[in-house]
Amino acid sequence: MEEVIIALIICVALPWVILHYITKWKTASTITTDDESLLDELYHLAKRLDARMDTVERLVSTDDPGFRPARLVHDSDEDNDALRELDRLIAEKKGVKQ
Structure with a gap:
């Protein structure tokens, strides 16, 4: 069960967090x-x-x-x-x- 939770975090949550902050960074740098x-x-x-x-x-x-x-x-x-x-x-x- 722990392996499934860790795999879920790595496959879903980590990319979501990374893409979220990349989007925030790009929109903050534009006029x-x-x-x-x-x-x-x-x-x-x-x-x-x-x-x-x-x-x-x-x-x-x-x-x-x-x-x-x-x-x-x-x-x-x-x-x-x-x-x-x-x-x-x-x-x-x-x-x-x-």
Whole structure:
């Protein structure tokens, strides 16, 4: 009787436990739809905040000619190329044509 229980554990329970945790491991390492929508929302928020910072820096620079922003330069081609590439990749991922 003990041999049957041991054989049953080895043939059924052990593979089930192994496959269960392999499945858990694979699903935990993927990005869910909620994660993608959160990242998309954060990306758009960052773009809005960047536009607001540009406006604030432009207003401050009109009041104080000696003001030099310590961040990226507004509308420089070097900075905008990376942002355009990121926009293109996001649109490609969503299947939207630009």
